[in-house]
Amino acid sequence: MDREAFTESLTKDGFPEAVVVTREANITMDVHEHSFEAKALILEGELHIRVGDEERAYKAGDVFHLPANKLHSERYGPSGVTYLVGRK
Template sequence: MDRNTFTESLTKDGFPDAVVVTREANAAMDIHSHSFEAKALILEGELQIRIGDEERTYRVGDVFHLPPDKAHSERYGPNGVTYLVGRK
C-alpha cells in the first residue's frame, strides 16, 4: 500500500493524525501491550511482530493492525524500521 492510500484509510477509519516512528537495527521489545488501537504502514526496513506462538514479518508497503490491549513482542530488521502509525 502507498502512503497516500494508507493515510486516507486512517482518516476513513477515524484515526487522528499519524506519526512516523523509527526503531534502530536489530533491536527488540519484549512482550507488552498498548491501551490504544494501532494501524501502521511500513515505510522502510522490516518488523517482526509475535502474538502468542505466531510471528509475522512486515516489509515496505505492508500494513499491520493491533487492537488495544493485545500482548505482543517486536523485533526490528538489520536496517531497523520506520513506519507511519495511527493510534486511537
C-alpha cells in the same frame, strides 16, 4: 499500499493524524501491550510482530493492525524500521 491510500484509510477508520516512528536495527521488545489501537504502514526496513505463537514479518508497503491491549512482542530488522502509524 502507498502512503496516500494508507492515510486515507486511517481517516476513514477514525484515526487521528499519523506519526512517523523510527526504530534502531536489531532491537527486540519483550511481550507488552499498548492502551491504544495501532494501524501502521511500513515505510522502510523490517518489523516482526509476535502474538502468541505466531510471528509475522512486515516490510515496506505492508500494513499491520494491532488492537488495543493485545499482548505482543516486536523485533526490528537489520536496517531497523520506519513506519507511519495512527493510534486511537
